[in-house]
Amino acid sequence: MSKWFYGNSLLILFVIWKVVTHFSFPTLTLSILFGFIGFLLFLFNWTRNAVYSTIRNIPERKTKVKLANITKKIMPLHLWTGTLALLFILLHVSFVVDWYGFSFHNSKMVVGVLAFINLVLLVATG
Secondary structure, eight states, X not given: OOHHHHHHHHHHHHHHHHHHTXXXXXXXXXXXXXXXXXXXXXXXXXXXXXXHHHXXXXXXXXXXXXXXXXXXXXXXXXXXHHHHHHHHXXXXXXXHHHHHOOOTTOHHHHHHHHHHHHHHHHHHHO
């Protein structure tokens, strides 16, 4: 697999660890729950890019065909998972802003706004 697949795997493990070790873990707040679900859907779509990178970079035709067939089956879900990811992350944003307010002095919120803008552009342009 490609370096992106391994990177995405490490990222998902890190995010799961952060959610599980959160102080409210057994009963997660809605903002964390929607953010986590949105992240999982986003990463599902993003991992497809790792599969495409692998298809381009490996020399074995048999493996390329196998991965292309898997990607072909998942392709109809791509639009729906991307749109659902945007919806869940929009709900996450609304809960966070409602509960904590918005401040440009909070670096976590500024990074979140940049990530949200990036996600909106990504979903809008395909």
